[in-house]
Amino acid sequence: MSNVIYQAQPPLEFIPPALNPLFLRVFDLVLPNWINWQTAITQIEADNVEVLVDLYRQFQEGKIRFMLAFRHPKTDDPLCLGYLLSQLVPRVAREQGTVLKSPIHAHFIYDRGIPLWAGSYVGWVASRLGGTPIQRGKADWTGLRSARDLFANGKFPMAAAPEGATNGLSEIISPLEPGIAQLGFWCAEDLHKAERSEQVLIVPVGIKYSYVAAPWDAIAELLSELEAASGLTVNPGGQANAASMELLYPRLLTLAEHLLSLMEKFYTKFYHQKLPDSQDISKGINDRNEALAVRLQALLNVALQISEQYFDLQPKGNLSDRCRRVEQAGWNYIFREDFKDVKGLSAVEKALGDRVAEEANARMWHMRLVESFVAVSGNYIREKPTVERFAETTLILWQMIAKIRSSKAFRRPQLGKQRVKITIGEPISISERYPVYKESRLGARQAVADLTNDLQQAMEGLIFRNL
Structure with a gap:
């Protein structure tokens, strides 16, 4: 962890998303080699990619807005998600004859504290990839407004880990934070106020790691x-x-x-x-x-x-x-x-x-x-x-x-080569739940709680599907 943590500092500055198409293209090109070089992952495969292909088609046609809610057992998860979007989705789209505009990408939400321990360059990279930071332990209105705007108006769909942090366990999901469900309803609200017809969806995504050979x-x-x-x-x-x-x-x-x-x-x-x-x-x-x-x-x-x-x-x-x-x-x-x-x-x-x-x-x-x-x-x-x-x-x-x-950050030992299985779940419609959300404050709280619970069950179901 950086020595800056031992010194009093001015408030953490918001790192605004600043998507750079050229940087994204280079990132997508080097990502497979980066994964091979920096991780123990040797294979990434996915189920139900055709669902995601159709969702991107509808998104690009202006019919839907959606968020990918992905499992987060390890710090390698964002790389796996990037591989899914940049490599597997275009491949399946070509096989199906579905025409999608490049690049296939997603804006994403990340913890503002990550650049503090991983290095300030991480914030720079995340910003150029269209990511937006949030401070998890408080009502970070600047971060929430940015994520809300990207969900409703961003060039790409959104991606976020509703667990909020890694737990190190592939087959146990930590309790989901309600912020993801709330963002979904805010998106539906913003579209409704703007008299836009897009439907809002949240898509559960499972990520499961296994060893190629038992180490x-x-x-x-x-x-x-x-x-x-x-x-x-x-x-x-x-x-x-x-x-x-x-x-x-x-x-x-x-x-x-x-x-x-x-x-x-x-x-x-x-x-x-x-x-x-x-x-x-x-x-x-x-x-x-x-x-x-x-x-x-x-x-x-x-x-x-x-x-x-x-x-x-x-x-x-x-x-x-x-x-x-x-x-x-x-x-x-x-x-x-x-x-x-x-x-x-x-x-x-x-x-x-x-x-x-x-x-x-x-x-x-x-x-x-x-x-x-x-x-x-x-x-x-x-x-x-x-x-x-x-x-x-x-x-x-x-x-x-x-x-x-030691207080310094350590990279976990790599015990053996791993393969990754990504599973795309069935989309959950937020738009269908929006009438209940807008009825009253009590209805809104209940709608957020119900959506969070249903998403938790859907993500747990993806784990059991892979067992």
């Missing part, structure tokens, strides 16, 4: 590294008989229990927090997985409370909601309205601001730890013991240890 040896080696880092007796990862689910799963459970014990001691001793006694939990719950789940939830709650207490926040909502509020509170301490004119500040004022920024960033660290585990349960592997679920869980533990050891 048990690589998982065993990574487990050995994590065991060494956490102070456990190291099991040799290179032994052939170690690379199996039967022998690796007890090691993973032992590692998870040990890390939990270390973190429980950390928060009880140095932050004076009360946590359930692990031995008492083990006595009451015989199943190791269930005991882990209970301990983990208690720990995550305490870790978030450390951040919330510092920022004077009440613990409302689920873990994801609480993380977003802590994040925004931290940004408010670091990117300050009263620091717009930094040159006008005295040396003492600047130093005090830096002290606050440093402390805010330190308190946000607890939230970042929780962020990695918002979708983790104790039964993910046991419910379906696949190498993919095992690898994802191991990588989440790796991410936890990486965050404990």
Whole structure:
């Protein structure tokens, strides 16, 4: 993460979308090679692409506006979506004899915080590709107005991840944020006011990763590294008989229990927090997985409370909601309205601001730890013991240890070559729901809630379709 986080700064500036057709063309040309070079992905295929071809045809004919609501388990997801639009959709359109105007692309919404940890160039690239940023933890009216305008008037359809952030798990969807549904109704409202006849749709898109060959040896080696880092007796990862689910799963459970014990001691001793006694939990719950789940939830709650207490926040909502509020509170301490004119500040004022920024960033660290585990349960592997679920869980533990050891951003280890399956779901009509939305405030809230729930079920259905 950039050192700028440790210093008080002026407020985060909005990065306006500035689509550059030439840059987009170059991006689309280099994307396949970039994916091969920078990721473990060797193959991307998609189901129901013909649905998307027809949607783009209708969009280009001025009949519809639509948003792609895609799953977001990994940071590679936007690259996969870009490949779908720039490579697979045109290919299927040619095979069908459907004439589409080039380029096939989508405006998209991204988290304004990404350029802070990934590098400012990411914001520049996203802007030139027609992306618009939003600050997730507050009512970012500038960002919302931009996304709203692009949805109703942009040259291309929209794309967004309704989960709001990655969760590292291909087969569990985090609770969806209602903002995507709200944008859909705003689009319908804007079209209605402008007396435009386009229908508004939201299209669920599933993204599923799988390994070309089961990377048990690589998982065993990574487990050995994590065991060494956490102070456990190291099991040799290179032994052939170690690379199996039967022998690796007890090691993973032992590692998870040990890390939990270390973190429980950390928060009880140095932050004076009360946590359930692990031995008492083990006595009451015989199943190791269930005991882990209970301990983990208690720990995550305490870790978030450390951040919330510092920022004077009440613990409302689920873990994801609480993380977003802590994040925004931290940004408010670091990117300050009263620091717009930094040159006008005295040396003492600047130093005090830096002290606050440093402390805010330190308190946000607890939230970042929780962020990695918002979708983790104790039964993910046991419910379906696949190498993919095992690898994802191991990588989440790796991410936890990486965050404990350093504040710098790390790239996750690549355990093996992967293939990606993208599934296009059936479009959900927002226009058909708009009459209920416009009836009253209560009707609007209910319409947004119902659409969010229906979208969640549709996206979960895409996962099960690929199982």
